[in-house]
Amino acid sequence: MNAPLNRTKRNLTIAKAMAEAIAEEMRRDPSVLVLGEDIGKLGGVFGNTRGLYEEFGAARVKDTPISETAFIGAAVGMACVGMKPVVELMFVDFFGVCMDAIYNLAAKNCYFSGGQSPVPMVLMTSVGGGYGDAGQHSQCLYGTFAHLPGLKVVVPSNAYDAKGLMLSAIRDPNPVVYMFHKALQGMGWLGTVKGAINDVPEDEYLVPIGKAAIARSGKDVTLVGLGATVHHALDAAAELAKDGVEAEVIDLRSLVPLDRETVLASVRKTGRLVVADDDYQSFGVSGEIIALASEAAFPQLKAAPRRVAFPDIPIPFSPALERPLLPDAAKIAAAARATLGKA
Incomplete structure (x- = not known):
């Protein structure tokens, strides 16, 4: 609708x-x-x-x-x-x-x-x-x-x-x-x-569960995020654009069902992948997306996929300790540059 x-x-x-x-x-x-x-x-x-x-x-x-x-x-x-x-x-x-x-x-x-x-x-x-x-x-x-x-x-x-x-x-x-x-x-x-x-329209409309969105189109590297990290990825893409790098940003929107087709189509096009997730790094969404790309788009990968996530430690109370651990645009941009050999 x-x-x-x-x-x-x-x-x-x-x-x-x-x-x-x-x-x-x-x-x-x-x-x-x-x-x-x-x-x-x-x-x-x-x-x-x-x-x-x-x-x-x-x-x-x-x-x-x-x-x-x-x-x-x-x-x-x-x-x-x-x-x-x-x-x-x-x-x-x-x-x-x-x-x-x-x-x-x-x-x-x-x-x-x-x-x-x-x-x-x-x-x-x-x-x-x-x-x-x-x-x-x-x-x-x-x-x-x-x-x-x-x-x-x-x-x-x-x-x-x-x-x-x-x-x-x-x-x-x-x-x-x-x-x-x-x-x-x-x-x-x-x-x-x-x-x-x-x-937001007042009229009725549905966003289908299980369909990701392309938040920004690009050809050089795929940045995948969800929730808050989508905005970090968009900021990173804007920063990368200053260097002539066209990053594509995927907003997962749904984790289950996971829109594997949209992610894979982007990775096959760009050959590079960075996943941004503010959940813990191990055993999470970032690892699942990287496994997906490695299993189904390995021939198209031009560099090892990278992830930006929260380290595997309890979240500190102190803002001075917590904030440096959170994913942000600078970390995502640095990871993207590393896949491009520009680190």
């Missing part, structure tokens, strides 16, 4: 785009409801449920006690009996106390029931560091959830995709983990990356 060409443009933050998408689905489908900590009158710590309580009331926008095990488990049960819960895990780091409900119930129930009992729920959760919030509130853990069969995983980098992916996620019969990066939300107290705020 495409938006009309003749309309007034409006720029939204990811937080507003998420809230708008959820509201639209709640109006369209009475089985959709929202639950989580502080998602009611407060409108969510990250602003993604603002206005919902005032419009739909406490019956469909439920503030829960501080027990992730209880309300994530309740969401799974609701989904199994025909409702469509959108449940917020405030920080992805809290997954440890409710992982059984996510992995052994939500992810596997459709398979275990032979397709007779799908779990149409959306688990939305914040990710990302850079705020001195330490190891309990700063992780991404993209690879952790992408590794678990039965879950779909999406990571929007801008408001347009945030709305379209949320609409697709709510309508999907499978459990979808919707991971939003704090640096992109548009909350004043967090700051935001300007590129995450973009034009």
